[in-house]
Each structure stands twice: as structure tokens, then as C-alpha cells.
Amino acid sequence: MKRSKLTFWLFLFPCLLCFLGFVLIPTIMGFYYSLTDWNGVAKSPKFIGIQNYFAVCKDSQYWYSFAYTALFTICCVVLINGFGFLLALLVTKQFKGATFMRGVFFMPNLVGGLLLGYTWKFIFTKIFPATNIPGLGNWLSDNKTGFLGLLILMVWQMSGYMMIIYIAGIQNIPDSVMEAAALDGATGLKRMFKITIPMVAQSFTIGLFLILSNSFKLFDQNLSLTGGGPNHTNEMLALNIYNSAFCSNQMGEAQAKAVIFFVSIAIISIIQLTITKRAEVEA
């Protein structure tokens, strides 16, 4: 009995050590630091209560970023899921080149966000102005087109990912169901709305929340595409936290922002969990 307890801890040890040291303890320390006047240099920061949180509440840039991120997330969820689903419908049809197309659509997703950001920066700042087509100037120098640019980048990157998930869902639909519907005289569109979409409902839930948390936490692409510019108007939440820590050296305040960020993510995830649980009970 004693030996089995020893094995339990021994087997758990490597993961648990790294997890405690690099994730759990820093998180707990982070909560504490958000209550201090830490500036990154001082050896022992002073406890100042919830002053940092007051400061964050008054920080209009933070709330601008919050709203920007929320709007961006909604756009991403709708567009990426919609587009990914359409791509999945397309490549699950039998035709020459379907596998190749699948590969092409999925490819951007493997490349890191930082690289993709620089690639699109090159497109938006160098190629677009060179085309001389009206409307295609340097998109990244403006707030509205910068938003659009980041959205295009994300749709381009993530649709392939969603496509893969929807393909798995579509292929799980038994052939017999489709054949039966065809025999009963259901046409293409009818089959799509009455069978395909309800049958992949579970994939939609997965896709919805995957994109939701991915876009809400987006950092790399934002950093490399615009760096938040011009004048912080394209700054998302994660980048805002990063900038206030490393550009303004307000570590305490940045940590308070990070805690609020964490709480928002936790709320989204709790909502997700309740919805998926409920869906599972019904199924």
C-alpha cells in the first residue's frame, strides 16, 4: 500500500514539479503582484491594495482594446466558422484535386502567427499600394482597414483548421441517412439544412469556442502585423497587457489587467462548459 503511494508521487513528479513551478506558483504570485506597486525593478514591491484595479478602470486605452477584441472575436467566430464549413462542404465532394485543395487550405494554419503577420504586413504595405487599384492602399496605416487586415489574416489562417474539424463531422454522417433523404426526394439545399447542419451541430460547438478563445487571446499576429499601431488603435487585449508591462514598465497595473483578462476567459469557458454539458444531456 505504501509502495503504491510512492509510485503515485514518483510518476507524477516531473509534470507536477514543472507545472507548479512554471504555472501554478507564478499565477498565484501574479494575483499578489496585481495588488502592489511593482515596476519590474524594485526588489520588494509595496502592497497598495486594489489601486491598480482602479487605475485600470480609468485606463480608456484598455477598455478600447477590450471592445476592439470583443468585436474582433465576434467577427472571427462568424466568418471563420462559416468559411471553414463552406470549404469543408466543397472538399468532401468527390472530384480530382480535392485532397490537394484540402492541403492548400490547411497549410497556413501550421505556420506560426508571427510569420503570417509579417507575410501579410508585406502584402498590405508593399503589394497593395503597388497595385494602384483604388481602395488598396497601405491598409495598416488606418484603424478600420487595419481591423479588416487582421480579420483577413485570421480568416485565411484559421478557416483551414475549422475545415478539418467540419470534415470530420461531415464524414461521420452515415451514408444511409443521405441516401434515404435522396430517395425521399430531398434536394441539395434541403438536405444541407435538414441533415448536414443538424448532424454536425457538435462540430459547430467545438468550432465556436475554439475560435472564440483563440481570437480573444490573439497576440502573435497582432504583434507582427501592426504592433497595435497606428497610435494603439489596433491594439488587442493581450498586446495591451504586453505593452503596458514592457513599454511603460507598469508591471503592477499590467498584472491587474492580466487578472481581468483571465477572469474574462474563465467566464467564457464556464459558459462554454454549461452549454456543452447541456447539449450532451440532450443528445
Add this chain to the structure above:
Amino acid sequence: MKKNNSLLNIWRIIYRIFLVLVFLFPIAMLVWVAFKSASDIALDILGVPKKWIGFENFASAIESMDFLNALKNSVIVTICSTACLCIFSAMAAWVLVRHKTKMSNFIFLLFSVSMLIPFQCVMLPLMKIMGRFGLGQFGIDLMNQPGLIMAYIGFGSAMSIMLYHGFIKGIPVELEEAAAIDGCSTVGIFFRIVMPLLGPTTTTVSIVNIMWIWNDYLLPSIVLSGKSNLRTLPLQTFKFFGSFTTNWGVAAAALLLIMMPVIVFYIIAQKQIIKGVVDGAVK
């Protein structure tokens, strides 16, 4: 009727080709510019180059961003972290499934909940812990590759343990009991019987972790800050674009070079990657 069908077919082929072109457009533009000289780019970025310069841009990209060294660093960190994650989290998941105690339930819950913590929340305290006034005081230096690998084990173990946990639950315990009766030690049971059975999940866990660790920017930027010879590819990319954006020919060549390993990996391991992505997302 027949004519109508062939028209439809042509339309189908056109929009499929159009879609593929849209997806390949940014990469194609990079390739186009990467083979042009600086003066040709300045003259007309879209036009046909006047002078053929071969792989000159690639050569200077390799040199100016120390590509081979960064590639080596990325490979070392990714492979070591992924291998450790597979073994250690399989060990942890196994004992967490087989020991049905309150403690093991609690630890599993702790790991699951930790997946919500955004990196921004941990980033600043982590810097402090690892820095001069943290572990540095005790003569422990983790601002290097072993430190980075340990950090990846810490951050990756939650997801990996969840994946293994789900799979191990489905393995009958009788096999292990029989081996124990035959006198096999616990360590022997794990490595000779359990680990081989986990094969498919190990593939998924590897893919999920490789894709994340290879492209990660933030964590190494903090752990390896200041150590220029240890920089991984994402760090080197950021450094490269931070200091230099005038010659887009070299920059485009650099982006293509950095994408290359991922694309080669995708072509080799396409099936496993797709499976890993689906399994990783669904759980």
C-alpha cells in the same frame, strides 16, 4: 439540360481554382519578390525583374539572421520538450487514472482548470522568479534551454495529461494485473505494457505539442531574453524584422526559409497531423 450541366462544371472549376489562388496568393507574392534584387523591387515590386539574381537573397537571409543556428535551437527545444511531455504526461495520466483517490481527482482537476490561465497572466511573475532576484539568488539559472524545456513541460502537461487520461480510461486494467502477478515491476508494467498501448495518443500529443512549441514566441522571448546564441526561429524572426525592413527581397526570402521546415514536415506527416488536429480539438 446537358449544356447547362457543362456550364455549371466550368463554373465549378473556375471558382475552385480561384479559391486555391486566393489561398496561395501571399506565399506566391513572397516567392515572386524573394528572387528580385533590391533595385528591381524599388523600381517596380510587381513587375518582371530586369536582372536574375538567383538565390542571392536567400543566402543573405541565412547569414543575417543566423538561420542554421536558430533552426538547430528550435529543433532541440521542440524535440526535447515534446519527448519529455509525452513520457512524463503519460506517466502522470496513468497514475491519475489508476489511483482512484481524492488526491488524484484533485490533481486532475487542478490540471484541467489550469488550461484556462492565459500566458499573459503568468508572464511577469515568471520573469521575476527566473531572474536575478528570484532563483538567481540561489545560484539557479533557468534562463537557458533546459529551463525553457521545463517551462514547456509545465505549460503543456495539462493538455497532454487530458488527452492521455481520456485514452487510458478505456484500457482494461486486467492486462496490468496479469503482468503484476507474473512479477513485473510497476516501472516495467508502464514502459513495457501501457506505453506501447498508448501509441495513437502519443502521436496526437506529439503533433499538438510540436505545432505549438515550434511556433511559440512569447515564452522563449522571456526565458531566453538576452541570449542571442540560443534564439529559436520565432525569436530570430522578430529580431530580424525589428531591426530591418528596408530590403523586402531578403525579408521575403527569410520568411520563406522559416516556413520551409513546417511545410516539409506537413508533407511528410500529413495524415498524422490531420488526425492530431482533430483529436486535439475535440477533447
